[in-house]
Amino acid sequence: MPNTTDVTVAAIGERGLIDRIRVRIGPTPAWITAGVGEDAAVIEPERGALDVLTTDSLIEDVHFRRAWTAPDAIGAKAVAVNFSDLAAMGAAPRVVLLSLGLPPSLPLADFDELVGGVVRAAHAERAVLVGGNLARSPGPLIVDVTAVGSVRRRRVLRRSTGRPGDELYVTGTVGAAAAGLAMLEAGVDRQALDDRGRACLDRYERPLARLRLGRAIAANHAATAAIDLSDGLAEAVRQLASASGTGAVVDAGAVPVDPGAGEWSARGGQDPIVTALAGGEDYELLFAVPARRRRAFLASVSRAGGVPCTRIGRLTAETGAWLERNGGREPLPAGFAHYRK
Amino acid sequence: MPNTTDVTVAAIGERGLIDRIRVRIGPTPAWITAGVGEDAAVIEPERGALDVLTTDSLIEDVHFRRAWTAPDAIGAKAVAVNFSDLAAMGAAPRVVLLSLGLPPSLPLADFDELVGGVVRAAHAERAVLVGGNLARSPGPLIVDVTAVGSVRRRRVLRRSTGRPGDELYVTGTVGAAAAGLAMLEAGVDRQALDDRGRACLDRYERPLARLRLGRAIAANHAATAAIDLSDGLAEAVRQLASASGTGAVVDAGAVPVDPGAGEWSARGGQDPIVTALAGGEDYELLFAVPARRRRAFLASVSRAGGVPCTRIGRLTAETGAWLERNGGREPLPAGFAHYRK
Numbered sequence: 091m092p093n094t095t096d097v098t099v100a101a102i103g104e105r106g107l108i109d110r111i112r113v114r115i116g117p118t119p120a121w122i123t124a125g126v127g128e129d130a131a132v133i134e135p136e137r138g139a140l141d142v143l144t145t146d147s148l149i150e151d152v153h154f155r156r157a158w159t160a161p162d163a164i165g166a167k168a169v170a171v172n173f174s175d176l177a178a179m180g181a182a183p184r185v186v187l188l189s190l191g192l193p194p195s196l197p198l199a200d201f202d203e204l205v206g207g208v209v210r211a212a213h214a215e216r217a218v219l220v221g222g223n224l225a226r227s228p229g230p231l232i233v234d235v236t237a238v239g240s241v242r243r244r245r246v247l248r249r250s251t252g253r254p255g256d257e258l259y260v261t262g263t264v265g266a267a268a269a270g271l272a273m274l275e276a277g278v279d280r281q282a283l284d285d286r287g288r289a290c291l292d293r294y295e296r297p298l299a300r301l302r303l304g305r306a307i308a309a310n311h312a313a314t315a316a317i318d319l320s321d322g323l324a325e326a327v328r329q330l331a332s333a334s335g336t337g338a339v340v341d342a343g344a345v346p347v348d349p350g351a352g353e354w355s356a357r358g359g360q361d362p363i364v365t366a367l368a369g370g371e372d373y374e375l376l377f378a379v380p381a382r383r384r385r386a387f388l389a390s391v392s393r394a395g396g397v398p399c400t401r402i403g404r405l406t407a408e409t410g411a412w413l414e415r416n417g418g419r420e421p422l423p424a425g426f427a428h429y430r431k
Numbered sequence: 432m433p434n435t436t437d438v439t440v441a442a443i444g445e446r447g448l449i450d451r452i453r454v455r456i457g458p459t460p461a462w463i464t465a466g467v468g469e470d471a472a473v474i475e476p477e478r479g480a481l482d483v484l485t486t487d488s489l490i491e492d493v494h495f496r497r498a499w500t501a502p503d504a505i506g507a508k509a510v511a512v513n514f515s516d517l518a519a520m521g522a523a524p525r526v527v528l529l530s531l532g533l534p535p536s537l538p539l540a541d542f543d544e545l546v547g548g549v550v551r552a553a554h555a556e557r558a559v560l561v562g563g564n565l566a567r568s569p570g571p572l573i574v575d576v577t578a579v580g581s582v583r584r585r586r587v588l589r590r591s592t593g594r595p596g597d598e599l600y601v602t603g604t605v606g607a608a609a610a611g612l613a614m615l616e617a618g619v620d621r622q623a624l625d626d627r628g629r630a631c632l633d634r635y636e637r638p639l640a641r642l643r644l645g646r647a648i649a650a651n652h653a654a655t656a657a658i659d660l661s662d663g664l665a666e667a668v669r670q671l672a673s674a675s676g677t678g679a680v681v682d683a684g685a686v687p688v689d690p691g692a693g694e695w696s697a698r699g700g701q702d703p704i705v706t707a708l709a710g711g712e713d714y715e716l717l718f719a720v721p722a723r724r725r726r727a728f729l730a731s732v733s734r735a736g737g738v739p740c741t742r743i744g745r746l747t748a749e750t751g752a753w754l755e756r757n758g759g760r761e762p763l764p765a766g767f768a769h770y771r772k
Binding site: 123124127128129130131132133134135140141142143144145146147149150151152153174175176178179181185187189191220221222223225226227228229230232234236237238239241243246248249250316317318333 | 490566657
């Protein structure tokens, strides 16, 4: 093999690059009838289940900078953002397709690391990279992933089926990924960060989808609706409410602002709650839970491995999305939705 | 609705753009459990069939130029190149996902036309656009399509299962798309082209996948292997032979050079056969057919609507890919494979 630090992808060519992907995938399970190297992948559907399909892309200088983030993290994140969509539907991932737009000058070592990140992120959830496409890009590095999962018919979670009176629960903490991005933009020294700061960077660069929890809630029929937080908590609340034909109220005091994000906001003179509500890319899940299912919901959450889950508000019959604090209400902050900047 | 000729996609925002996609899709069949607007699409697998998955992208200034090609043709071609991969596997398309990278300055009218092209190309083959992703692009317009089809297990066609002695058949004519691209690069006046020249432009800009023929051959078990001609006939022969562990010989005199492409090559002082063999993007199909299945193969071809199909050579036990002419042999010309330029 050539020395991958001096060699670019242009020097290797499409066939050679496909071979490098293939060795990284290794042997595939028997339900994959055709994989990388054929015109299309052929897989056996999961018996008795529905197919769940999603696609999401990371584009250089919009979603990541190569100067900031290691190639394997870029690859892994491209998988995680898709798996987060599957988690929000209650689905389990099975296969991923990888469509790359490659600047000819991309170092081969970066290509290898990126593919490695994709393969490992898929394997970590027992999914397999089965196909894709390589194209030349005249500008940005483009990483487009399609993920296919499965879910039983009666377990499909949607964003559009919430009902007035449902309580809203969010997993984990919010604002961390946006704070991590802000730290990178501010040029912080990684070595100088404390644990809380590093946790924000990690959340931005290496998010993990809440797959186990999504499946547990779906299996237990413990929520009426769910959505992931790709565009931030405020936007998720707004979209879930709007798709369900309801309004929503969020209790400012209940929002689980990530500690590192809160410190970062406060240091910059920003309102930590508003910043955390508006910040995107946390890839947590938001659930709508009827009050009578609260106990079952919390039992599922606890069985799914102790992911913290916080009640932050409720769906309302009156439309509109509001933030309650200090006894008053203000409009929920705007989200992060400008094409998922 | 705003006047779409003056408005850009940046002025509309993600939610507004998704709404514009939704109205273009219209009502969807009952086997689609969740579609555009949810975190992921949910579909019922085809009973008794396997899922076939493929993804392929068109990137501005690599695969198309906006100055040359109408947005609806770009959208339709992004679907057709994926359907061609399904055709090569013997599969029928069911759904497509559309992942767009949008320059903020893209006129809304172009966005609408592009989406219209995607939706119409899918509908024409009874497939449905069920989901996707919108991202901002810092440079090129990026159109990434994932297509999902179905095929019965015993009917899957592959590129890797050809055998020495199999005869090679190609559909339609070759070289037309490459000639069409060369005409655009040379700045020809569309109005001044004759019918043969216009046919080359059409093939480049508005290819159609050979879905019906692929399915017919697969159903009749009339071929041992198949591949589509995205990277040209020479490259397809080389890849099918290489994946099958065989060699191949192509008879130069038998290659069905497209008449318009032949005229264009001859005018430029090029060898029409070599140019046609090397030219990419014809999206015809190449089949390996055992001599004893020849009659069944030709019967399937004729029942599939009279697509011309030409015997151009054979697979050999000895590896290597050769072009025979004038009683001698020369290496098969290089293909078009530099990341599908």
